[in-house]
Amino acid sequence: MRAMESSAGGLLGGLNSGVVLSLIAVLWTVVWQNLQHLQLQHFFKRHIGRHARRLSALVDPYLSVTVAEYDGGGRMRRADAYEEVKAYLADTTSRDARHLRAEGAKDADRLVLSMVDGEEVADVLLPEEGGGTVFWWAYSKPPPGQQQDRRWGGGGGNDQENHRFYRLFFLDRHRDVVLNTYLPRVRREGRAVMVKNRRRKLSTNISTHQFTDAGFMRTAWTHVPFEHPKTFATLAMDPARKKEIVDDLDTFKNGKDYYARVGKAWKRGYLLHGPPGTGKSAMIAAMANHLDYDIYDIELTSVSSNTELRRLFIETTSKSIIVIEDIDCSLDLTGTRTKKTDDKPPKVDGDGRKGAAADTSSKVTLSGLLNFIDGLWSACGGERIIVFTTNHLEKLDPALIRRGRMDKHIEMSYCGAPAFEFLARTYLGVEEHELFADVGALLQEVDMTPADVAENLTPKSADDDADSCLQGLVAALEKAKEDKANGRGKDKQPDEDEGGVVIAQDQE
Ligand SMILES: Nc1ncnc2c1ncn2[C@@H]1O[C@H](COP(=O)(O)OP(=O)(O)OP(=O)(O)O)[C@@H](O)[C@H]1O
Numbered sequence: 001m002r003a004m005e006s007s008a009g010g011l012l013g014g015l016n017s018g019v020v021l022s023l024i025a026v027l028w029t030v031v032w033q034n035l036q037h038l039q040l041q042h043f044f045k046r047h048i049g050r051h052a053r054r055l056s057a058l059v060d061p062y063l064s065v066t067v068a069e070y071d072g073g074g075r076m077r078r079a080d081a082y083e084e085v086k087a088y089l090a091d092t093t094s095r096d097a098r099h100l101r102a103e104g105a106k107d108a109d110r111l112v113l114s115m116v117d118g119e120e121v122a123d124v125l126l127p128e129e130g131g132g133t134v135f136w137w138a139y140s141k142p143p144p145g146q147q148q149d150r151r152w153g154g155g156g157g158n159d160q161e162n163h164r165f166y167r168l169f170f171l172d173r174h175r176d177v178v179l180n181t182y183l184p185r186v187r188r189e190g191r192a193v194m195v196k197n198r199r200r201k202l203s204t205n206i207s208t209h210q211f212t213d214a215g216f217m218r219t220a221w222t223h224v225p226f227e228h229p230k231t232f233a234t235l236a237m238d239p240a241r242k243k244e245i246v247d248d249l250d251t252f253k254n255g256k257d258y259y260a261r262v263g264k265a266w267k268r269g270y271l272l273h274g275p276p277g278t279g280k281s282a283m284i285a286a287m288a289n290h291l292d293y294d295i296y297d298i299e300l301t302s303v304s305s306n307t308e309l310r311r312l313f314i315e316t317t318s319k320s321i322i323v324i325e326d327i328d329c330s331l332d333l334t335g336t337r338t339k340k341t342d343d344k345p346p347k348v349d350g351d352g353r354k355g356a357a358a359d360t361s362s363k364v365t366l367s368g369l370l371n372f373i374d375g376l377w378s379a380c381g382g383e384r385i386i387v388f389t390t391n392h393l394e395k396l397d398p399a400l401i402r403r404g405r406m407d408k409h410i411e412m413s414y415c416g417a418p419a420f421e422f423l424a425r426t427y428l429g430v431e432e433h434e435l436f437a438d439v440g441a442l443l444q445e446v447d448m449t450p451a452d453v454a455e456n457l458t459p460k461s462a463d464d465d466a467d468s469c470l471q472g473l474v475a476a477l478e479k480a481k482e483d484k485a486n487g488r489g490k491d492k493q494p495d496e497d498e499g500g501v502v503i504a505q506d507q508e
């Protein structure tokens with residue numbers, strides 16, 4: 001059978017032209033097919049299997065390594081090796097393959113090319129690896145009805161999708177160099193190409209059909225290119241705290257060995273809390289830009305079950321930030337989500353949390369969320385940051401935000417004098433101004449968010465300059481001070497009555 005595969009791939013003709021061998025190949029194919037019809041294959045397999053294998057090695061001397069699109073039995077996560085081989089072959093493909101598939105690259109004008117089904121390209125060893133030897137890479141999918149066969153890269157599971165694969169053909173005498181030198185280099189170089197071509201993504205959990213290597217298929221996430229311009233250089237906050245956060249992120253990013261050594265999953269939780277407009281979302285964008293990570297923004301209210309939450313997690317890639325904004329408003333066990341399902345009281349598990357036992361049908365529970373953050377599944381893939389934001393730290397369940405889950409708590413607060421001066425430099429380009437002292441003093445008396453300060457510092461017409469913007473800010477601050485004195489100040493946040501202590505109730 002392997003003789004058939006490789007001859008179909010054009011290998012045998014090119015490299016084994018002896019008439020005798022060709023005759024044997026034809027004879028063998030005919031005999032084998034007839035044996036199948038006669039139901040004698042089993043007999044032969046058992047009794048002359050060894051001889052058959054020798055004969056087939058003579059007819060088809062090529063060995064193969066299959067790099068399948070999906071690891072394991074299901075289509076949970078694209079195999080890294082598959083992506084790496086695809087990236088590695090992109091150059092060769094664009095040079096040699098006749099039919100190509102194109103995807104957008106980081107650079108807006110460029111395309112990343114790959115093979116379509118049935119294409120083949122040749123590759124050679126580098127001079128320092130021995131040079132000269134030709135290998136063949138073929139890209140294909142299993143023949144109909146054989147998707148589950150392990151020979152075709154299938155995992156033997158129940159998934160009926162067509163799993164694509166790359167298959168490398170080589171001679172037995174090159175086995176060592178292929179397995180120990182060539183393939184590791186393919187993966188290494190593939191990873192480097194992936195980094196070069198990577199367009200960062202902002203994904204959200206809207207399930208859609210997307211075009212992948214396997215054609216149109218349903219994906220849990222929908223994404224757009226991530227293009228938020230916020231960086232730590234334009235985020236106003238106390239310089240010492242900013243440095244601490246940047247150092248923390250860098251230590252995490254470079255901490256692969258450390259996490260492996262201490263036996264912890266390579267992930268880190270950040271809890272950003274503070275009033276609206278203090279820069280929590282801006283901080284997430286700055287983190288993603290600093291680390292060069294993708295963002296997965298989960299809208300928890302549209303996740304129907306703990307199982308779906310887990311699936312979402314599995315479909316995230318490493319080097320990503322998983323964000324749940326306004327976590328205090330996202331998980332309402334007493335509101336509409338519960339009413340939507342049934343009136344049965346939620347099950348309570350051993351440590352008193354509801355919903356952990358079996359209720360996976362209808363809603364996300366605190367227990368599901370805790371598992372999402374640090375259960376066994378949370379370790380798959382590695383290099384992920386999980387960020388929760390909230391305006392109401394006090395409403396969150398202590399179990400959710402304890403260290404180990406949310407490792408670093410970052411308070412984002414109202415604008416002080418240093419943050420204001422930073423914003424004035426960023427927005428107006430002024431280092432010094434006579435109104436700085438007035439603004440600084442007013443900011444000590446009234447609470448104004450960086451978002452409001454930034455808005456006041458934004459020129460509204462061509463006539464606006466640094467003077468007029470700063471005067472506008474002083475006026476706004478004086479008005480806020482007056483309102484506060486008259487009892488019309490912001491005693492409560494606009495959304496204070498919404499949301500409710502929803503997560504906390506999960507742990508009664
Ligand atoms: N510390 C800051 N430095 C620079 N810009 C800021 C800062 N805080 C807020 N801003 C600006 O104010 C606007 C609103 O900020 P952002 O959306 O990050 O607030 P938030 O804390 O996420 O608010 P919410 O709780 O309502 O989601 C953004 O345009 C952001 O650039």
Ligand SMILES: [Mg+2]
Nearest residue numbers: 280281282325
């Ligand atoms: Mg926000």
